[in-house]
Amino acid sequence: MSLLVKAGKGCIDDHGILSVANPHMEELGLRHINFGLLNLGRGERRSISTEDMEWAIVILGGSAEIVWADQGGERRAVVGERPNVFAGKAWSICATPGSEFTIAGASPGPSVEMAVIRSRPLEQHSSRPSITIVDPSMVGVRQAGQDCYLRKINDIAPESAGRGLTRLIIGETYNPAGNWSSYPPHKHDHYTEGEEAELEEVYFFRMSPREGFGFQRVYSPERGIDYAYAVEDGDTVAIPYGYHPVAAAPGCELYYLWVLAGPRRVMRVQDDQRLVDAVNRR
Numbered sequence: 003m004s005l006l007v008k009a010g011k012g013c014i015d016d017h018g019i020l021s022v023a024n025p026h027m028e029e030l031g032l033r034h035i036n037f038g039l040l041n042l043g044r045g046e047r048r049s050i051s052t053e054d055m056e057w058a059i060v061i062l063g064g065s066a067e068i069v070w071a072d073q074g075g076e077r078r079a080v081v082g083e084r085p086n087v088f089a090g091k092a093w094s095i096c097a098t099p100g101s102e103f104t105i106a107g108a109s110p111g112p113s114v115e116m117a118v119i120r121s122r123p124l125e126q127h128s129s130r131p132s133i134t135i136v137d138p139s140m141v142g143v144r145q146a147g148q149d150c151y152l153r154k155i156n157d158i159a160p161e162s163a164g165r166g167l168t169r170l171i172i173g174e175t176y177n178p179a180g181n182w183s184s185y186p187p188h189k190h191d192h193y194t195e196g197e198e199a200e201l202e203e204v205y206f207f208r209m210s211p212r213e214g215f216g217f218q219r220v221y222s223p224e225r226g227i228d229y230a231y232a233v234e235d236g237d238t239v240a241i242p243y244g245y246h247p248v249a250a251a252p253g254c255e256l257y258y259l260w261v262l263a264g265p266r267r268v269m270r271v272q273d274d275q276r277l278v279d280a281v282n283r284r
Contacts, residue, residue, distance in 0.1 A: 003029050005220055005229060009236025012038065018048055019118050022238045023204050031242030034169060034263035036120040037204045042066065042107035052101045052131070055120045056167050058159060059095040059105070060174075060259060062087050062208075064114030068095055070103035070133045079135050080108055087257050088210050091138035092174060094158050096165040099123055100131035117206060121263050124168040134166045151182040161269040171201070171262040171269055177216070177250040184247045186278050188271040189222070190262075191243035198272045201264035203241040205248070207233045207256065214254025220246045245274050 007030075012022040015038070024036040036055075042048065050057070061082035069078045084090040097103065107114045142157040159165045159172040177183045193200040209215065212235045221228040222244030231239060233248075250256035262269065 004231075005030060005240045005242070006218075006231040006233070007238040007240070009234065017050060022206075023240050030240035032202055032204070032240055033242075034121045034202060035204050035261055037206065037238065037261060038118045038120075040116045040118050041113045042105070042116075043113050044107045044109055047104055047106040049104050050097075050102065052097050052099055052120075054099050054122065056099055056123045056170060057095075057097040057101070058119040058165075058167060058170055058172055059097075060117040060119070060158060060172065061093045062115040062117055062259075063089075064107070064109035064111060065093075066114045066116065067106045067108045068103055068133070068135075069106075070101070072133070073130075077133075081135060081137075082109075082114060083138075085111070087174065087208050087259075088176075088255065091141040091143070091156055092136075092158055093138065094136040094165075094172070096134040096136060096159060096167055098132050098166050101133055102131070103133060117259055119170060119172065119261050121169045124265075124267060132166055136165055147183070147185060150180065151185040153177050153181060153183040161267065164267065167267075169263045169267055171267065172260070174257065174259050177248065177256040179250055179254050179256075180252040182247060182249045183256075187219075187221075187245035187247040187274040189243065189245045189274070190264075190269070190271045191222070192272075193266070194270075197270060199264060199266060199268045199270040201262045201269070202243070203246070204261045205239045205241065205246075205258040206260075207235065207237045207239075207258045209235040209257070210255040214256070215251050216254065216256040217249045217251075218246065220244050
């Protein structure tokens with residue numbers, strides 16, 4: 003069993019999206035998250051119908067034009083401005099089930115790169131389909147940890163702001179070179195009221211420089227698993243359960259887009275208390 007999907011692996015779906023991790027890939031253990039990647043050259047278009055899924059499209063680099071209809075008629079917007087994930091906050095598009103839109107590459111460069119995230123909603127939508135454009139001013143920035151596990155987090159669709167999403171929680175984490183994140187190791191795989199949420203997760207990695215690397219550990223003593231992966235630029239790791247710390251190699255800034263989904267849109271984590279207590283006793 004491997005929870006690691008190497009860069010470029012996956013299958014092309016009906017929308018022309020490279021589906022990298024989804025519930026049909028049984029070895030990954032996912033139930034809710036379908037994660038994929040889409041690159042569009044300038045003027046290249048895709049017509050999208052979200053059908054019975056909620057969608058989030060995060061612009062990783064470049065820009066795109068989206069066209070959709072609402073009660074006021076046809077609307078259009080250009081989304082994306084950063085050349086890559088290390089050059090600023092993201093633009094994103096969130097779409098409820100039943101939405102229809104066209105998206106086209108608008109970058110002066112070779113292409114726009116997008117992460118495409120889909121999941122079935124928590125409940126049947128009674129309202130009309132809707133599109134929400136999340137611009138960088140709507141993305142919250144915070145720091146977590148300290149010392150060698152200090153990192154920056156950009157919240158795109160946090161628990162406190164659904165952006166029309168009922169199941170997905172989305173953000174980006176930046177590890178300075180040599181630093182750790184998701185640390186102290188935490189998990190969110192068992193629901194306990196007010197203490198822990200039941201959420202699976204997917205990490206998508208980028209490195210600066212691209213030749214850099216990091217390490218991802220996924221372990222769960224009660225489930226009898228303990229995996230460690232060297233992660234490189236463009237790799238994806240599925241986290242169906244367990245603790246999941248990440249380390250960046252010295253000299254390498256590490257980025258990952260993270261996606262959470264579960265039976266409730268609630269974010270609560272439990273640290274590996276055994277490790278925390280042992281460190282505190284030193």
